[in-house]
Amino acid sequence: MQWDKLLNCDRLNEAPKPFDEARNPFSIDFDRIIFSDSFRRLDRKTQVHPMRSNDNVHSRLPHSLEVSCVGRSLGTLVGARIEKLPEHMNPDRIGQIVQAACLAHDIGNPPFGHMGETIISEWFTTNGTKYFESLSESQKTDFTAFEGNAQALRIMTRLAMYKNDGGLRPTYAVIAAMMKYPWVKYNDDLKKYCAFRSESRILEDIAQKTGLAGEDGVYSRHPLAYLSEAADDICYSIIDLEDAYEMGILRYEEVKNLMNGICGAAEEKLSGKTPKEAIAYLRAIAINKCVGAVVDEFFENYGAIMDGSLGKYNLPENSVFAEPIKRIKDLSSEVIYQNSRKLMLEVGAYNVMSILLETFCEAVYDHVSEGKSKDRTNHIIKIMGDSAPAESEGMYEALHKVTDYISGMTDNYATEMARQISGI
Known part of the structure:
Protein backbone atom coordinates (compact mmCIF):
# COMPACT_ATOMS: atom_id res chain seq x y z
CA MET A 1 0.00 0.00 0.00
CA LEU A 224 -4.42 4.91 9.94
CA ALA A 225 -7.24 2.58 11.03
CA TYR A 226 -4.75 1.06 13.50
CA LEU A 227 -4.51 4.52 15.06
CA SER A 228 -8.31 4.97 15.12
CA GLU A 229 -8.63 1.67 16.95
CA ALA A 230 -5.81 2.59 19.34
CA ALA A 231 -7.38 5.96 20.20
CA ASP A 232 -10.67 4.26 21.05
CA ASP A 233 -8.88 1.57 23.05
CA ILE A 234 -6.84 4.07 25.07
CA CYS A 235 -9.86 6.21 25.90
CA TYR A 236 -12.32 3.56 26.97
CA SER A 237 -9.73 1.56 28.94
CA ILE A 238 -8.61 4.52 31.02
CA ILE A 239 -11.74 6.66 31.18
CA ASP A 240 -13.99 3.74 32.13
CA LEU A 241 -12.01 3.71 35.39
CA GLU A 242 -12.73 7.39 35.95
CA ASP A 243 -16.44 6.86 35.34
CA ALA A 244 -16.45 3.86 37.67
CA TYR A 245 -15.02 6.02 40.46
CA GLU A 246 -17.59 8.73 39.71
CA MET A 247 -20.38 6.16 40.10
CA GLY A 248 -18.97 4.61 43.27
CA ILE A 249 -18.18 1.28 41.59
CA LEU A 250 -14.43 1.50 42.25
CA ARG A 251 -12.55 3.05 45.16
CA TYR A 252 -9.93 5.76 44.68
CA GLU A 253 -7.05 3.45 45.68
CA GLU A 254 -8.14 0.84 43.11
CA VAL A 255 -8.22 3.39 40.29
CA LYS A 256 -4.95 5.01 41.35
CA ASN A 257 -3.10 1.69 41.52
CA LEU A 258 -4.32 0.64 38.08
CA MET A 259 -3.40 3.95 36.48
CA ASN A 260 -0.01 3.94 38.20
CA GLY A 261 0.78 0.83 36.17
CA ILE A 262 1.00 3.18 33.19
CA CYS A 263 1.95 6.44 34.88
CA GLY A 264 4.55 5.08 37.28
CA ALA A 265 4.63 6.18 40.91
CA ALA A 266 3.27 9.73 41.04
CA GLU A 267 2.49 10.21 44.73
CA GLU A 268 4.38 13.51 45.01
CA LYS A 269 2.39 14.94 42.09
CA LEU A 270 -0.90 14.06 43.78
CA SER A 271 -0.20 15.92 47.01
CA GLY A 272 -2.94 18.41 47.83
CA LYS A 273 -5.33 17.06 45.19
CA THR A 274 -8.76 15.66 45.94
CA PRO A 275 -9.33 12.06 44.76
CA LYS A 276 -11.30 13.33 41.77
CA GLU A 277 -8.53 15.79 40.83
CA ALA A 278 -5.88 13.12 41.30
CA ILE A 279 -7.70 10.68 39.01
CA ALA A 280 -8.07 13.37 36.33
CA TYR A 281 -4.34 14.10 36.58
CA LEU A 282 -3.42 10.40 36.33
CA ARG A 283 -5.80 9.97 33.40
CA ALA A 284 -4.05 12.74 31.47
CA ILE A 285 -0.59 11.29 32.18
CA ALA A 286 -1.72 7.76 31.29
CA ILE A 287 -3.25 8.82 27.96
CA ASN A 288 -0.13 10.80 27.05
CA LYS A 289 2.15 7.85 27.81
CA CYS A 290 -0.07 5.45 25.87
CA VAL A 291 -0.04 7.78 22.86
CA GLY A 292 3.77 7.73 22.78
CA ALA A 293 3.85 3.96 23.20
CA VAL A 294 1.34 3.41 20.37
CA VAL A 295 3.34 5.59 17.97
CA ASP A 296 6.46 3.55 18.75
CA GLU A 297 4.54 0.29 18.27
CA PHE A 298 3.19 1.55 14.92
CA PHE A 299 6.71 2.00 13.59
CA GLU A 300 7.90 -1.27 15.11
CA ASN A 301 5.34 -2.92 12.81
CA TYR A 302 5.52 -0.42 9.95
CA GLY A 303 6.51 -2.91 7.26
CA ALA A 304 3.69 -5.34 8.08
CA ILE A 305 1.19 -2.47 8.34
CA MET A 306 2.12 -1.12 4.92
CA ASP A 307 2.08 -4.47 3.12
CA GLY A 308 -1.25 -5.43 4.72
CA SER A 309 0.01 -8.51 6.54
CA LEU A 310 -0.36 -7.36 10.17
CA GLY A 311 -4.05 -8.27 10.41
CA LYS A 312 -6.14 -7.56 13.52
CA TYR A 313 -3.29 -6.29 15.67
CA ASN A 314 -4.15 -4.05 18.62
CA LEU A 315 -1.32 -1.54 19.10
CA PRO A 316 -1.96 -0.63 22.79
CA GLU A 317 -2.33 -4.28 23.80
CA ASN A 318 1.08 -5.04 22.28
CA SER A 319 2.89 -1.90 23.45
CA VAL A 320 5.20 -1.50 26.44
CA PHE A 321 2.04 -0.96 28.51
CA ALA A 322 0.44 -4.27 27.50
CA GLU A 323 0.39 -5.66 31.06
CA PRO A 324 -1.21 -2.68 32.86
CA ILE A 325 -3.73 -2.30 30.03
CA LYS A 326 -4.65 -5.97 30.39
CA ARG A 327 -5.12 -5.54 34.15
CA ILE A 328 -7.42 -2.58 33.53
CA LYS A 329 -9.47 -4.47 30.95
CA ASP A 330 -9.72 -7.57 33.13
CA LEU A 331 -11.01 -5.56 36.09
CA SER A 332 -13.44 -3.68 33.84
CA SER A 333 -14.87 -6.96 32.56
CA GLU A 334 -15.13 -8.49 36.02
CA VAL A 335 -16.37 -5.49 38.02
CA ILE A 336 -17.40 -2.41 36.02
CA TYR A 337 -19.35 -4.20 33.28
CA GLN A 338 -21.02 -6.47 35.86
CA ASN A 339 -22.35 -3.62 38.00
CA SER A 340 -25.88 -4.47 39.19
CA ARG A 341 -27.45 -1.18 38.04
CA LYS A 342 -25.97 -1.63 34.57
CA LEU A 343 -27.19 -5.24 34.38
CA MET A 344 -30.73 -4.36 35.49
CA LEU A 345 -31.01 -1.60 32.91
CA GLU A 346 -29.71 -3.94 30.21
CA VAL A 347 -32.45 -6.43 31.08
CA GLY A 348 -34.91 -3.59 30.61
CA ALA A 349 -33.23 -2.76 27.30
CA TYR A 350 -34.13 -6.25 26.03
CA ASN A 351 -37.80 -5.49 26.61
CA VAL A 352 -37.58 -2.05 24.99
CA MET A 353 -35.76 -3.22 21.87
CA SER A 354 -37.89 -6.35 21.49
CA ILE A 355 -41.10 -4.30 21.53
CA LEU A 356 -39.73 -1.94 18.89
CA LEU A 357 -38.35 -4.68 16.63
CA GLU A 358 -41.55 -6.74 16.75
CA THR A 359 -43.75 -3.71 16.11
CA PHE A 360 -41.82 -2.27 13.18
CA CYS A 361 -40.79 -5.55 11.54
CA GLU A 362 -44.38 -6.78 11.57
CA ALA A 363 -45.58 -3.49 10.09
CA VAL A 364 -43.08 -3.42 7.22
CA TYR A 365 -43.79 -7.12 6.54
CA ASP A 366 -47.50 -6.34 6.15
CA HIS A 367 -46.68 -3.21 4.14
CA VAL A 368 -44.19 -4.81 1.73
CA SER A 369 -44.84 -8.56 1.60
CA GLU A 370 -48.54 -8.80 2.30
CA GLY A 371 -49.71 -5.56 0.71
CA LYS A 372 -52.10 -5.13 3.62
CA SER A 373 -53.45 -1.78 4.74
CA LYS A 374 -54.48 -2.45 8.32
CA ASP A 375 -54.92 0.71 10.35
CA ARG A 376 -52.21 -0.32 12.81
CA THR A 377 -49.75 -0.95 9.98
CA ASN A 378 -50.56 2.40 8.39
CA HIS A 379 -50.04 4.16 11.72
CA ILE A 380 -46.64 2.56 12.23
CA ILE A 381 -45.49 3.30 8.68
CA LYS A 382 -46.51 6.94 9.19
CA ILE A 383 -44.55 7.04 12.46
CA MET A 384 -41.44 5.99 10.51
CA GLY A 385 -41.90 8.99 8.22
CA ASP A 386 -39.13 9.33 5.62
CA SER A 387 -37.49 6.19 7.04
CA ALA A 388 -40.42 3.98 5.97
CA PRO A 389 -39.93 1.54 3.07
CA ALA A 390 -41.93 1.90 -0.11
CA GLU A 391 -44.36 -0.89 -0.96
CA SER A 392 -42.24 -1.62 -4.04
CA GLU A 393 -39.13 -2.40 -1.98
CA GLY A 394 -38.14 -5.93 -1.05
CA MET A 395 -37.96 -7.25 2.51
CA TYR A 396 -34.16 -6.99 2.63
CA GLU A 397 -34.28 -3.24 2.04
CA ALA A 398 -37.35 -2.89 4.29
CA LEU A 399 -35.66 -4.64 7.22
CA HIS A 400 -32.61 -2.42 6.83
CA LYS A 401 -34.91 0.58 7.08
CA VAL A 402 -36.27 -0.81 10.34
CA THR A 403 -32.78 -1.24 11.79
CA ASP A 404 -31.80 2.20 10.43
CA TYR A 405 -34.77 3.69 12.26
CA ILE A 406 -34.38 1.83 15.55
CA SER A 407 -30.59 1.98 15.72
CA GLY A 408 -30.79 5.73 15.18
CA MET A 409 -32.84 6.20 18.36
CA THR A 410 -31.37 7.40 21.63
CA ASP A 411 -31.77 5.34 24.80
CA ASN A 412 -34.42 7.74 26.08
CA TYR A 413 -36.40 7.96 22.86
CA ALA A 414 -36.42 4.18 22.39
CA THR A 415 -37.61 3.67 25.97
CA GLU A 416 -40.40 6.23 25.64
CA MET A 417 -41.56 4.94 22.26
CA ALA A 418 -41.68 1.34 23.54
CA ARG A 419 -43.73 2.53 26.51
CA GLN A 420 -46.22 4.35 24.28
CA ILE A 421 -46.51 1.50 21.78
CA SER A 422 -47.17 -0.91 24.65
CA GLY A 423 -49.97 1.30 25.93
CA ILE A 424 -48.33 1.58 29.36
Whole structure:
Protein backbone atom coordinates (compact mmCIF):
# COMPACT_ATOMS: atom_id res chain seq x y z
CA MET A 1 0.00 0.00 0.00
CA GLN A 2 1.21 3.49 -0.86
CA TRP A 3 0.56 6.77 0.95
CA ASP A 4 -0.32 8.66 -2.23
CA LYS A 5 -3.42 6.44 -2.63
CA LEU A 6 -4.06 5.82 1.06
CA LEU A 7 -4.43 9.58 1.64
CA ASN A 8 -6.89 10.05 -1.23
CA CYS A 9 -8.75 13.32 -0.59
CA ASP A 10 -11.43 12.77 -3.26
CA ARG A 11 -14.99 12.32 -1.99
CA LEU A 12 -17.49 9.52 -2.47
CA ASN A 13 -19.97 10.32 -5.26
CA GLU A 14 -18.26 13.59 -6.17
CA ALA A 15 -15.96 14.57 -9.01
CA PRO A 16 -12.37 15.27 -7.88
CA LYS A 17 -11.65 18.89 -6.96
CA PRO A 18 -8.39 20.83 -6.52
CA PHE A 19 -7.00 20.63 -2.98
CA ASP A 20 -8.11 23.69 -0.99
CA GLU A 21 -5.22 24.77 1.22
CA ALA A 22 -7.38 27.29 3.11
CA ARG A 23 -10.02 24.74 4.17
CA ASN A 24 -8.74 21.28 3.51
CA PRO A 25 -11.16 18.39 2.83
CA PHE A 26 -10.42 16.56 6.08
CA SER A 27 -11.51 19.50 8.22
CA ILE A 28 -14.70 19.59 6.13
CA ASP A 29 -15.26 15.90 6.94
CA PHE A 30 -14.90 16.69 10.64
CA ASP A 31 -17.42 19.55 10.39
CA ARG A 32 -19.96 17.46 8.47
CA ILE A 33 -19.83 14.74 11.12
CA ILE A 34 -20.16 17.24 14.00
CA PHE A 35 -23.25 18.84 12.45
CA SER A 36 -24.98 15.57 11.54
CA ASP A 37 -28.12 14.37 13.34
CA SER A 38 -26.58 10.95 13.90
CA PHE A 39 -23.62 12.43 15.76
CA ARG A 40 -25.78 14.74 17.86
CA ARG A 41 -27.89 11.82 19.08
CA LEU A 42 -24.82 10.11 20.54
CA ASP A 43 -25.28 12.38 23.57
CA ARG A 44 -28.16 10.15 24.69
CA LYS A 45 -26.65 6.81 23.75
CA THR A 46 -24.92 4.46 26.17
CA GLN A 47 -21.16 4.37 26.40
CA VAL A 48 -20.97 1.86 29.29
CA HIS A 49 -23.71 2.82 31.75
CA PRO A 50 -27.26 3.02 30.31
CA MET A 51 -29.64 5.88 31.13
CA ARG A 52 -26.99 7.56 33.27
CA SER A 53 -28.28 9.89 35.99
CA ASN A 54 -24.84 11.43 36.65
CA ASP A 55 -24.02 13.91 33.88
CA ASN A 56 -20.28 13.57 34.56
CA VAL A 57 -20.42 9.97 33.32
CA HIS A 58 -19.68 9.48 29.63
CA SER A 59 -22.23 8.96 26.92
CA ARG A 60 -21.15 8.11 23.37
CA LEU A 61 -20.81 11.78 22.42
CA PRO A 62 -18.06 12.95 24.84
CA HIS A 63 -16.38 9.58 24.34
CA SER A 64 -16.28 10.18 20.57
CA LEU A 65 -14.94 13.71 21.03
CA GLU A 66 -12.20 12.48 23.36
CA VAL A 67 -11.26 9.64 21.02
CA SER A 68 -10.99 12.16 18.19
CA CYS A 69 -8.56 14.26 20.24
CA VAL A 70 -6.34 11.27 20.99
CA GLY A 71 -6.60 10.18 17.36
CA ARG A 72 -5.45 13.61 16.19
CA SER A 73 -2.37 13.35 18.43
CA LEU A 74 -1.58 9.86 17.17
CA GLY A 75 -1.99 10.85 13.53
CA THR A 76 0.12 13.99 13.87
CA LEU A 77 2.95 12.15 15.64
CA VAL A 78 2.92 9.30 13.13
CA GLY A 79 2.81 11.79 10.25
CA ALA A 80 5.90 13.52 11.61
CA ARG A 81 7.86 10.25 11.38
CA ILE A 82 6.81 9.21 7.86
CA GLU A 83 9.78 9.96 5.62
CA LYS A 84 7.99 11.30 2.56
CA LEU A 85 4.37 12.43 2.48
CA PRO A 86 2.44 13.15 -0.73
CA GLU A 87 1.85 16.66 -2.01
CA HIS A 88 -0.51 18.77 0.15
CA MET A 89 0.09 16.45 3.09
CA ASN A 90 1.82 17.25 6.37
CA PRO A 91 1.70 15.77 9.89
CA ASP A 92 -1.18 18.02 10.96
CA ARG A 93 -3.33 16.82 8.07
CA ILE A 94 -2.61 13.20 8.90
CA GLY A 95 -3.83 14.10 12.39
CA GLN A 96 -7.00 15.62 10.93
CA ILE A 97 -7.75 12.44 8.96
CA VAL A 98 -7.52 10.28 12.08
CA GLN A 99 -9.43 12.88 14.11
CA ALA A 100 -12.40 12.81 11.71
CA ALA A 101 -12.32 9.01 11.45
CA CYS A 102 -12.35 8.70 15.25
CA LEU A 103 -15.15 11.22 15.59
CA ALA A 104 -17.39 8.97 13.47
CA HIS A 105 -16.28 5.61 14.83
CA ASP A 106 -19.39 5.08 17.01
CA ILE A 107 -21.91 6.94 14.86
CA GLY A 108 -23.68 3.67 13.99
CA ASN A 109 -24.18 2.44 17.55
CA PRO A 110 -27.80 1.59 18.43
CA PRO A 111 -29.53 2.50 21.71
CA PHE A 112 -27.93 0.88 24.77
CA GLY A 113 -24.52 0.57 23.09
CA HIS A 114 -23.03 -2.85 22.47
CA MET A 115 -25.91 -4.46 24.35
CA GLY A 116 -28.20 -2.95 21.71
CA GLU A 117 -26.20 -4.73 19.00
CA THR A 118 -26.55 -8.01 20.89
CA ILE A 119 -30.29 -7.57 21.37
CA ILE A 120 -30.92 -6.82 17.68
CA SER A 121 -28.85 -9.86 16.65
CA GLU A 122 -30.53 -12.21 19.12
CA TRP A 123 -34.02 -10.97 18.27
CA PHE A 124 -33.57 -11.61 14.54
CA THR A 125 -31.92 -14.98 15.21
CA THR A 126 -34.98 -16.05 17.21
CA ASN A 127 -37.77 -14.27 15.31
CA GLY A 128 -36.44 -13.65 11.83
CA THR A 129 -37.67 -16.73 9.95
CA LYS A 130 -40.95 -15.15 8.89
CA TYR A 131 -39.24 -12.00 7.62
CA PHE A 132 -36.29 -13.78 5.98
CA GLU A 133 -38.22 -15.84 3.40
CA SER A 134 -36.92 -13.83 0.42
CA LEU A 135 -33.42 -13.15 1.80
CA SER A 136 -30.22 -14.97 0.91
CA GLU A 137 -28.15 -16.54 3.69
CA SER A 138 -25.57 -13.76 3.45
CA GLN A 139 -28.25 -11.07 3.65
CA LYS A 140 -29.70 -12.64 6.80
CA THR A 141 -26.40 -12.12 8.64
CA ASP A 142 -26.81 -8.33 8.36
CA PHE A 143 -29.53 -8.77 10.98
CA THR A 144 -28.62 -11.92 12.92
CA ALA A 145 -25.12 -10.49 13.46
CA PHE A 146 -26.00 -6.79 13.51
CA GLU A 147 -22.86 -4.66 13.71
CA GLY A 148 -22.62 -0.99 14.70
CA ASN A 149 -19.43 -0.57 12.66
CA ALA A 150 -21.31 -1.58 9.51
CA GLN A 151 -24.18 0.74 10.44
CA ALA A 152 -21.60 3.55 10.76
CA LEU A 153 -20.42 2.94 7.19
CA ARG A 154 -24.06 2.92 6.04
CA ILE A 155 -24.74 6.26 7.75
CA MET A 156 -21.55 7.89 6.52
CA THR A 157 -21.95 6.78 2.90
CA ARG A 158 -25.72 6.48 2.37
CA LEU A 159 -28.09 7.75 5.04
CA ALA A 160 -26.82 11.15 6.19
CA MET A 161 -26.91 14.47 4.30
CA TYR A 162 -27.02 13.31 0.64
CA LYS A 163 -29.36 10.39 1.24
CA ASN A 164 -28.65 7.42 -1.04
CA ASP A 165 -26.19 9.61 -2.92
CA GLY A 166 -23.00 9.32 -0.90
CA GLY A 167 -24.31 10.20 2.58
CA LEU A 168 -21.87 12.67 4.11
CA ARG A 169 -19.65 12.09 1.07
CA PRO A 170 -16.53 11.72 3.18
CA THR A 171 -13.06 11.68 1.69
CA TYR A 172 -11.80 8.21 0.87
CA ALA A 173 -8.91 8.66 3.33
CA VAL A 174 -11.21 9.43 6.27
CA ILE A 175 -13.78 6.70 5.64
CA ALA A 176 -11.02 4.11 5.12
CA ALA A 177 -9.29 5.20 8.33
CA MET A 178 -12.60 4.72 10.17
CA MET A 179 -12.96 1.09 9.03
CA LYS A 180 -11.33 -1.09 11.67
CA TYR A 181 -12.78 -4.25 10.10
CA PRO A 182 -12.73 -3.67 6.30
CA TRP A 183 -14.66 -6.72 5.21
CA VAL A 184 -18.19 -8.06 4.96
CA LYS A 185 -19.13 -10.91 7.29
CA TYR A 186 -17.75 -13.89 5.41
CA ASN A 187 -17.96 -16.67 8.02
CA ASP A 188 -19.94 -17.48 11.15
CA ASP A 189 -16.93 -17.09 13.45
CA LEU A 190 -16.34 -13.49 12.39
CA LYS A 191 -17.81 -11.20 15.05
CA LYS A 192 -16.73 -7.79 13.78
CA TYR A 193 -17.08 -6.39 10.27
CA CYS A 194 -17.59 -2.95 8.75
CA ALA A 195 -19.96 -3.47 5.81
CA PHE A 196 -23.38 -5.02 5.43
CA ARG A 197 -24.05 -6.81 2.14
CA SER A 198 -26.01 -3.73 1.10
CA GLU A 199 -22.79 -1.66 1.21
CA SER A 200 -20.42 -4.26 -0.26
CA ARG A 201 -19.95 -2.25 -3.47
CA ILE A 202 -19.21 0.89 -1.46
CA LEU A 203 -16.58 -1.06 0.50
CA GLU A 204 -15.06 -2.26 -2.77
CA ASP A 205 -14.96 1.31 -4.10
CA ILE A 206 -13.24 2.59 -0.93
CA ALA A 207 -10.68 -0.21 -1.06
CA GLN A 208 -9.95 0.42 -4.73
CA LYS A 209 -9.63 4.20 -4.36
CA THR A 210 -7.28 3.94 -1.37
CA GLY A 211 -5.31 0.94 -2.61
CA LEU A 212 -6.14 -1.38 0.30
CA ALA A 213 -4.67 -4.84 -0.12
CA GLY A 214 -7.17 -7.68 -0.60
CA GLU A 215 -10.14 -8.59 -2.77
CA ASP A 216 -13.69 -9.97 -2.85
CA GLY A 217 -14.96 -7.99 0.11
CA VAL A 218 -12.03 -8.79 2.43
CA TYR A 219 -9.33 -6.14 2.69
CA SER A 220 -6.38 -5.17 4.85
CA ARG A 221 -6.76 -2.29 7.24
CA HIS A 222 -5.81 1.20 6.17
CA PRO A 223 -2.65 2.02 8.20
CA LEU A 224 -4.42 4.91 9.94
CA ALA A 225 -7.24 2.58 11.03
CA TYR A 226 -4.75 1.06 13.50
CA LEU A 227 -4.51 4.52 15.06
CA SER A 228 -8.31 4.97 15.12
CA GLU A 229 -8.63 1.67 16.95
CA ALA A 230 -5.81 2.59 19.34
CA ALA A 231 -7.38 5.96 20.20
CA ASP A 232 -10.67 4.26 21.05
CA ASP A 233 -8.88 1.57 23.05
CA ILE A 234 -6.84 4.07 25.07
CA CYS A 235 -9.86 6.21 25.90
CA TYR A 236 -12.32 3.56 26.97
CA SER A 237 -9.73 1.56 28.94
CA ILE A 238 -8.61 4.52 31.02
CA ILE A 239 -11.74 6.66 31.18
CA ASP A 240 -13.99 3.74 32.13
CA LEU A 241 -12.01 3.71 35.39
CA GLU A 242 -12.73 7.39 35.95
CA ASP A 243 -16.44 6.86 35.34
CA ALA A 244 -16.45 3.86 37.67
CA TYR A 245 -15.02 6.02 40.46
CA GLU A 246 -17.59 8.73 39.71
CA MET A 247 -20.38 6.16 40.10
CA GLY A 248 -18.97 4.61 43.27
CA ILE A 249 -18.18 1.28 41.59
CA LEU A 250 -14.43 1.50 42.25
CA ARG A 251 -12.55 3.05 45.16
CA TYR A 252 -9.93 5.76 44.68
CA GLU A 253 -7.05 3.45 45.68
CA GLU A 254 -8.14 0.84 43.11
CA VAL A 255 -8.22 3.39 40.29
CA LYS A 256 -4.95 5.01 41.35
CA ASN A 257 -3.10 1.69 41.52
CA LEU A 258 -4.32 0.64 38.08
CA MET A 259 -3.40 3.95 36.48
CA ASN A 260 -0.01 3.94 38.20
CA GLY A 261 0.78 0.83 36.17
CA ILE A 262 1.00 3.18 33.19
CA CYS A 263 1.95 6.44 34.88
CA GLY A 264 4.55 5.08 37.28
CA ALA A 265 4.63 6.18 40.91
CA ALA A 266 3.27 9.73 41.04
CA GLU A 267 2.49 10.21 44.73
CA GLU A 268 4.38 13.51 45.01
CA LYS A 269 2.39 14.94 42.09
CA LEU A 270 -0.90 14.06 43.78
CA SER A 271 -0.20 15.92 47.01
CA GLY A 272 -2.94 18.41 47.83
CA LYS A 273 -5.33 17.06 45.19
CA THR A 274 -8.76 15.66 45.94
CA PRO A 275 -9.33 12.06 44.76
CA LYS A 276 -11.30 13.33 41.77
CA GLU A 277 -8.53 15.79 40.83
CA ALA A 278 -5.88 13.12 41.30
CA ILE A 279 -7.70 10.68 39.01
CA ALA A 280 -8.07 13.37 36.33
CA TYR A 281 -4.34 14.10 36.58
CA LEU A 282 -3.42 10.40 36.33
CA ARG A 283 -5.80 9.97 33.40
CA ALA A 284 -4.05 12.74 31.47
CA ILE A 285 -0.59 11.29 32.18
CA ALA A 286 -1.72 7.76 31.29
CA ILE A 287 -3.25 8.82 27.96
CA ASN A 288 -0.13 10.80 27.05
CA LYS A 289 2.15 7.85 27.81
CA CYS A 290 -0.07 5.45 25.87
CA VAL A 291 -0.04 7.78 22.86
CA GLY A 292 3.77 7.73 22.78
CA ALA A 293 3.85 3.96 23.20
CA VAL A 294 1.34 3.41 20.37
CA VAL A 295 3.34 5.59 17.97
CA ASP A 296 6.46 3.55 18.75
CA GLU A 297 4.54 0.29 18.27
CA PHE A 298 3.19 1.55 14.92
CA PHE A 299 6.71 2.00 13.59
CA GLU A 300 7.90 -1.27 15.11
CA ASN A 301 5.34 -2.92 12.81
CA TYR A 302 5.52 -0.42 9.95
CA GLY A 303 6.51 -2.91 7.26
CA ALA A 304 3.69 -5.34 8.08
CA ILE A 305 1.19 -2.47 8.34
CA MET A 306 2.12 -1.12 4.92
CA ASP A 307 2.08 -4.47 3.12
CA GLY A 308 -1.25 -5.43 4.72
CA SER A 309 0.01 -8.51 6.54
CA LEU A 310 -0.36 -7.36 10.17
CA GLY A 311 -4.05 -8.27 10.41
CA LYS A 312 -6.14 -7.56 13.52
CA TYR A 313 -3.29 -6.29 15.67
CA ASN A 314 -4.15 -4.05 18.62
CA LEU A 315 -1.32 -1.54 19.10
CA PRO A 316 -1.96 -0.63 22.79
CA GLU A 317 -2.33 -4.28 23.80
CA ASN A 318 1.08 -5.04 22.28
CA SER A 319 2.89 -1.90 23.45
CA VAL A 320 5.20 -1.50 26.44
CA PHE A 321 2.04 -0.96 28.51
CA ALA A 322 0.44 -4.27 27.50
CA GLU A 323 0.39 -5.66 31.06
CA PRO A 324 -1.21 -2.68 32.86
CA ILE A 325 -3.73 -2.30 30.03
CA LYS A 326 -4.65 -5.97 30.39
CA ARG A 327 -5.12 -5.54 34.15
CA ILE A 328 -7.42 -2.58 33.53
CA LYS A 329 -9.47 -4.47 30.95
CA ASP A 330 -9.72 -7.57 33.13
CA LEU A 331 -11.01 -5.56 36.09
CA SER A 332 -13.44 -3.68 33.84
CA SER A 333 -14.87 -6.96 32.56
CA GLU A 334 -15.13 -8.49 36.02
CA VAL A 335 -16.37 -5.49 38.02
CA ILE A 336 -17.40 -2.41 36.02
CA TYR A 337 -19.35 -4.20 33.28
CA GLN A 338 -21.02 -6.47 35.86
CA ASN A 339 -22.35 -3.62 38.00
CA SER A 340 -25.88 -4.47 39.19
CA ARG A 341 -27.45 -1.18 38.04
CA LYS A 342 -25.97 -1.63 34.57
CA LEU A 343 -27.19 -5.24 34.38
CA MET A 344 -30.73 -4.36 35.49
CA LEU A 345 -31.01 -1.60 32.91
CA GLU A 346 -29.71 -3.94 30.21
CA VAL A 347 -32.45 -6.43 31.08
CA GLY A 348 -34.91 -3.59 30.61
CA ALA A 349 -33.23 -2.76 27.30
CA TYR A 350 -34.13 -6.25 26.03
CA ASN A 351 -37.80 -5.49 26.61
CA VAL A 352 -37.58 -2.05 24.99
CA MET A 353 -35.76 -3.22 21.87
CA SER A 354 -37.89 -6.35 21.49
CA ILE A 355 -41.10 -4.30 21.53
CA LEU A 356 -39.73 -1.94 18.89
CA LEU A 357 -38.35 -4.68 16.63
CA GLU A 358 -41.55 -6.74 16.75
CA THR A 359 -43.75 -3.71 16.11
CA PHE A 360 -41.82 -2.27 13.18
CA CYS A 361 -40.79 -5.55 11.54
CA GLU A 362 -44.38 -6.78 11.57
CA ALA A 363 -45.58 -3.49 10.09
CA VAL A 364 -43.08 -3.42 7.22
CA TYR A 365 -43.79 -7.12 6.54
CA ASP A 366 -47.50 -6.34 6.15
CA HIS A 367 -46.68 -3.21 4.14
CA VAL A 368 -44.19 -4.81 1.73
CA SER A 369 -44.84 -8.56 1.60
CA GLU A 370 -48.54 -8.80 2.30
CA GLY A 371 -49.71 -5.56 0.71
CA LYS A 372 -52.10 -5.13 3.62
CA SER A 373 -53.45 -1.78 4.74
CA LYS A 374 -54.48 -2.45 8.32
CA ASP A 375 -54.92 0.71 10.35
CA ARG A 376 -52.21 -0.32 12.81
CA THR A 377 -49.75 -0.95 9.98
CA ASN A 378 -50.56 2.40 8.39
CA HIS A 379 -50.04 4.16 11.72
CA ILE A 380 -46.64 2.56 12.23
CA ILE A 381 -45.49 3.30 8.68
CA LYS A 382 -46.51 6.94 9.19
CA ILE A 383 -44.55 7.04 12.46
CA MET A 384 -41.44 5.99 10.51
CA GLY A 385 -41.90 8.99 8.22
CA ASP A 386 -39.13 9.33 5.62
CA SER A 387 -37.49 6.19 7.04
CA ALA A 388 -40.42 3.98 5.97
CA PRO A 389 -39.93 1.54 3.07
CA ALA A 390 -41.93 1.90 -0.11
CA GLU A 391 -44.36 -0.89 -0.96
CA SER A 392 -42.24 -1.62 -4.04
CA GLU A 393 -39.13 -2.40 -1.98
CA GLY A 394 -38.14 -5.93 -1.05
CA MET A 395 -37.96 -7.25 2.51
CA TYR A 396 -34.16 -6.99 2.63
CA GLU A 397 -34.28 -3.24 2.04
CA ALA A 398 -37.35 -2.89 4.29
CA LEU A 399 -35.66 -4.64 7.22
CA HIS A 400 -32.61 -2.42 6.83
CA LYS A 401 -34.91 0.58 7.08
CA VAL A 402 -36.27 -0.81 10.34
CA THR A 403 -32.78 -1.24 11.79
CA ASP A 404 -31.80 2.20 10.43
CA TYR A 405 -34.77 3.69 12.26
CA ILE A 406 -34.38 1.83 15.55
CA SER A 407 -30.59 1.98 15.72
CA GLY A 408 -30.79 5.73 15.18
CA MET A 409 -32.84 6.20 18.36
CA THR A 410 -31.37 7.40 21.63
CA ASP A 411 -31.77 5.34 24.80
CA ASN A 412 -34.42 7.74 26.08
CA TYR A 413 -36.40 7.96 22.86
CA ALA A 414 -36.42 4.18 22.39
CA THR A 415 -37.61 3.67 25.97
CA GLU A 416 -40.40 6.23 25.64
CA MET A 417 -41.56 4.94 22.26
CA ALA A 418 -41.68 1.34 23.54
CA ARG A 419 -43.73 2.53 26.51
CA GLN A 420 -46.22 4.35 24.28
CA ILE A 421 -46.51 1.50 21.78
CA SER A 422 -47.17 -0.91 24.65
CA GLY A 423 -49.97 1.30 25.93
CA ILE A 424 -48.33 1.58 29.36
